[in-house]
Amino acid sequence: MVSNPLKNMTPSALKAKIGTMLQEQAIPETNAVRTVGRKATITKEELFQAALHLIGPQKSIASLSLREVAREAGIAPNSFYRHFKDIDELAIELIDRSGLVLRQILHEARLKASKQNSIIRSSVEVFIEQLNIDKGNLSLLLREGYTGSASYKQAVERQLNFFQQELKEDLIVLERLNQSKLAHPDIVAKGITQLVFNMGAKVIDLPADERKEVAEQTMIMIRMILEGARHLDEAKIR
Numbered sequence: 001m002v003s004n005p006l007k008n009m010t011p012s013a014l015k016a017k018i019g020t021m022l023q024e025q026a027i028p029e030t031n032a033v034r035t036v037g038r039k040a041t042i043t044k045e046e047l048f049q050a051a052l053h054l055i056g057p058q059k060s061i062a063s064l065s066l067r068e069v070a071r072e073a074g075i076a077p078n079s080f081y082r083h084f085k086d087i088d089e090l091a092i093e094l095i096d097r098s099g100l101v102l103r104q105i106l107h108e109a110r111l112k113a114s115k116q117n118s119i120i121r122s123s124v125e126v127f128i129e130q131l132n133i134d135k136g137n138l139s140l141l142l143r144e145g146y147t148g149s150a151s152y153k154q155a156v157e158r159q160l161n162f163f164q165q166e167l168k169e170d171l172i173v174l175e176r177l178n179q180s181k182l183a184h185p186d187i188v189a190k191g192i193t194q195l196v197f198n199m200g201a202k203v204i205d206l207p208a209d210e211r212k213e214v215a216e217q218t219m220i221m222i223r224m225i226l227e228g229a230r231h232l233d234e235a236k237i238r
Helices: 011-025 044-055 066-073 087-112 116-133 137-147 150-177 185-203 208-230
Strands: none
Touching (some): 044 137, 137 150
8 A cells, every 4th residue: 555645634734735845846837848868856746747748648647667757757767766666656646736736726717706607617617628738637537536546546536525625615605605505515515526527537538529518518417406405405305
């Protein structure tokens, strides 16, 4: 079993820790391109980008070898061990990193929206946009969450729990602003998160122009969940 120092952190502590890591390592806007020859030093971020570049939209990170990642990053295999003890440790930290990046993107999309309907649309559209530009973060979570090893699935599930918690907090605030209230906001957030990620898994292999129809259907389903939770009669579901 891989020991992951980020595993037992709370969402806020994990965000602060990985946020510091990202600032120190200066995440580039686009995937890093391997340079010619071997580098004297290497950062974790460069190894993350090398792994994302190798797996692409279809290949699982479990199929990579340490030597492949080292070669893509332009380093000697021994340099890999300065940051990770094996590919599994890199993979789990990469899943944590990808989850944090996506949670920040989706949270910012919700904050920018002013009405409930636009919040739904902006969130789903941002989710689809992440698939379309394919920087690897979302496809990694979707793929490893369904086909990865047990430890990878656990890492993805932990990220989904963070998505749910942050969505629940945002929904409570937004409902209060709209002078309404959701029954069981934790279950609502869980249902929406699972729905959106299932949608992502369904459309990941579709061309970009065919994803729009599925996204529109997903938005309607989310509205149904929210409207149902606003008018739920507790006595009728027991």
